[in-house]
Amino acid sequence: MAKYLLLKHYRGAPAPINNVPMDQWTPEEISAHVQYMQDFAARLEKTGEFVDGQALAPEGAWVRYDGEGRPPVTDGPFAETKDLIAGWMVIDVDGYERAVELAGELSAAPGAGGKPIHEWLEVRPFLAAPPTVTE
Amino acid sequence: MDEALLRSLTPRVIGILVRRGADFAAAEDAVQDALVEAVRVWPADPPRDAKGWLVTVAWHKFLDQARADTARRRREDLHDEQPAPGPAPAVDDTLQLYFLCAHPSLTPASAIALTLRAVGGLTTRQIAQAYLVPEATMAQRISRAKRTVAGVRFDQPGDVATVLRVLYLVFNEGYSGDVDLAAEAIRLTRQLAARIDHPEVAGLLALMLLHHARRAARTAPDGSLVPLAEQDRGRWDTRLIAEGIRILQAALARDRLGEFQAQAAIAALHADAPTAEETDWVQIVEWYDELTRLTDSPVVRLNRAVAVGEADGPRAGLAALAGLDSALPRHAAVAAYLHERDGDLATAARLYAEAAHKAPNLAERDHLTRQAARLNTLRRP
Numbered sequence: 253m254a255k256y257l258l259l260k261h262y263r264g265a266p267a268p269i270n271n272v273p274m275d276q277w278t279p280e281e282i283s284a285h286v287q288y289m290q291d292f293a294a295r296l297e298k299t300g301e302f303v304d305g306q307a308l309a310p311e312g313a314w315v316r317y318d319g320e321g322r323p324p325v326t327d328g329p330f331a332e333t334k335d336l337i338a339g340w341m342v343i344d345v346d347g348y349e350r351a352v353e354l355a356g357e358l359s360a361a362p363g364a365g366g367k368p369i370h371e372w373l374e375v376r377p378f379l380a381a382p383p384t385v386t387e
Numbered sequence: 388m389d390e391a392l393l394r395s396l397t398p399r400v401i402g403i404l405v406r407r408g409a410d411f412a413a414a415e416d417a418v419q420d421a422l423v424e425a426v427r428v429w430p431a432d433p434p435r436d437a438k439g440w441l442v443t444v445a446w447h448k449f450l451d452q453a454r455a456d457t458a459r460r461r462r463e464d465l466h467d468e469q470p471a472p473g474p475a476p477a478v479d480d481t482l483q484l485y486f487l488c489a490h491p492s493l494t495p496a497s498a499i500a501l502t503l504r505a506v507g508g509l510t511t512r513q514i515a516q517a518y519l520v521p522e523a524t525m526a527q528r529i530s531r532a533k534r535t536v537a538g539v540r541f542d543q544p545g546d547v548a549t550v551l552r553v554l555y556l557v558f559n560e561g562y563s564g565d566v567d568l569a570a571e572a573i574r575l576t577r578q579l580a581a582r583i584d585h586p587e588v589a590g591l592l593a594l595m596l597l598h599h600a601r602r603a604a605r606t607a608p609d610g611s612l613v614p615l616a617e618q619d620r621g622r623w624d625t626r627l628i629a630e631g632i633r634i635l636q637a638a639l640a641r642d643r644l645g646e647f648q649a650q651a652a653i654a655a656l657h658a659d660a661p662t663a664e665e666t667d668w669v670q671i672v673e674w675y676d677e678l679t680r681l682t683d684s685p686v687v688r689l690n691r692a693v694a695v696g697e698a699d700g701p702r703a704g705l706a707a708l709a710g711l712d713s714a715l716p717r718h719a720a721v722a723a724y725l726h727e728r729d730g731d732l733a734t735a736a737r738l739y740a741e742a743a744h745k746a747p748n749l750a751e752r753d754h755l756t757r758q759a760a761r762l763n764t765l766r767r768p
Contacts, residue, residue, distance in 0.1 A: 278764045286609075311745070
C-alpha cells in the first residue's frame with residue numbers, strides 16, 4: 253500500500269472546465285457537491301483507503317525567518333502569485349493507478365448545472381522510510 | 388463499570404493525596420494510574436467503597452513513583468512530613484482544583500486540558516480525541532501545564548472569572564470522539580455551582596443549559612446549519628430550558644448582574660418564544676444594552692445590531708452596525724442579513740459571499756455560501 257496526497261488548489265492549478273464560482277450555483281447544487289465529497293470519503297473509508305482529509309480557509313500567508321532577534325516576515329513579494337491549498341485528502345491505496353483513478357472521481361464532483369466541475373487535483377505520493385531488508 | 392462515578396471522584400481523590408503531602412503533578416499522575424487500574428479490575432471485582440479504593444491505590448502508586456524518583460531521601464522526607472494516612476478528611480478540595488487548573492499563568496489551551504483531566508477525570512486519550520490531536524501531543528501539553536502550576540500553593544483561593552472562562556471554552560468546543568465536551572462542561576459547571584455560591588456561576592450554568600437545549604435542532608441530518616428562526620422548536624429540550632430559566636431567575640434575583648447572566652437572559656428569551664415571530668426582540672435589545680455596559684465588547688455590539696434590526700427594522704439595524712469595524716468576525720454576515728431584509732439583494736449576496744470567505748468553520752462557510760447562492764438564484768431572470 254502507498255499513501256498519496258490529493259491537493260485541491262484555489263490558485264496555481266489550470267482553470268477547471270466548469271469554472272463557475274460557488275456562490276453563483278443554486279443552494280441545491282452546493283448541497284449536491286458537498287454530498288458527493290462526503291459520499292466519496294465515506295466510500296473510501298469502507299474500502300479501507302481513506303486516511304484523512306480537511307478543508308482549509310482561503311486566507312494564507314507566506315512566512316519567513318528574518319534573522320536573529322527579529323520577528324518573522326510575512327507575505328512579501330509573492331502575494332499576488334502565491335498558490336493556496338483549498339483542502340486535501342490522504343488516501344492509502346494499492347498504487348499510483350488507483351490514486352489517479354480516485355483523484356479522477358473526486359474531480360468529477362458536481363458543480364453548476366449539476367455537471368462535473370472537472371477540478372484539477374494534484375496527486376503527490378508520500379515518501380516513506382525504506383522497508384527493512386532482511387538478508 | 389460506572390465511568391461517571393469514576394470521573395466525579397477524580398478531583399476528590401487528587402485533593403486527598405495533596406493533603407497527604409503529594410505535590411499536585413505527582414498526585415494527578417498517581418490518580419490517573421489508579422483510574423486505569425480501576426477500569427481493569429472493577430468489572431470483575433467491584434469495590435465496596437469506590438473512593439476508598441481509589442485513594443488507597445493512588446497513594447500506593449504515588450509512593451511507588453516517589454521511591455523510583457529520587458529514592459530514599461525524598462521518601463524519608465515525605466514520611467516525616469506527611470500526616471499519617473488515616474481516614475480521608477471531610478474537606479472537599481475540588482474547588483481548589485478548579486482554581487489551580489484555571490490558573491492565570493496557564494494558556495487557555497493548557498488550562499482546558501488540565502481541567503478536563505484533573506477536575507473532569509478524563510484520560511489523556513479521551514482529551515486528545517476530543518481535540519483531534521495525537522495522544523502524545525496532548526500528554527506533553529498536560530505535562531507542561533502541570534510544570535507551570537507546580538509552585539502554586541494549593542490552598543490559595545483563585546479567580547472565579549478565570550474558571551468560568553475556561554469552562555465556557557470547554558463548552559464551546561462542542562464534541563468529537565467519544566467525549567461530548569459540551570456535556571462535560573455542563574457537568575463540571577454543575578459541580579462548581581454546588582460548591583460555590585456565586586451568581587455568575589449560576590449564570591454560566593443557565594447559559595450552557597439554554598444553549599445545549601437547542602442543540603438537536605441546530606443542524607440538519609446532512610450536517611448543515613439551521614438558523615435559529617428556522618429551527619424545529621419541537622426538538623428543543625424543554626426540560627433543560629425550564630431548568631436553565633429557573634437557575635437564571637434565582638441568580639438574577641440576587642441583583643449582582645454579570646455578563647454570563649445577561650447572555651443567559653438573552654438565550655432564555657429565545658428559548659421562551661413559541662415561534663420565531665413571537666421572540667421578544669425589544670427585551671433582547673435591552674439585555675444587549677446591559678451586556679454592552681458590562682463588557683463594552685465590539686462583538687456584543689455586533690450582535691446587538693441584529694437584535695435592533697429585528698426590533699426596529701433593518702434600517703435601524705444597519706445604523707447600529709455603522710460605527711463598527713468591518714474587520715470584526717461575522718461583520719459581513721450580519722451586514723448581509725440586514726441588507727437582505729432591507730430588500731437590497733445584490734449587496735446582500737455580495738456580502739454573504741464575502742462572509743463565507745472569512746467563515747471560521749466549514750458548516751458556517753457552507754451555510755453562508757448557500758445564502759449567497761440563494762439570493763443570486765433569486766436575482767437571475
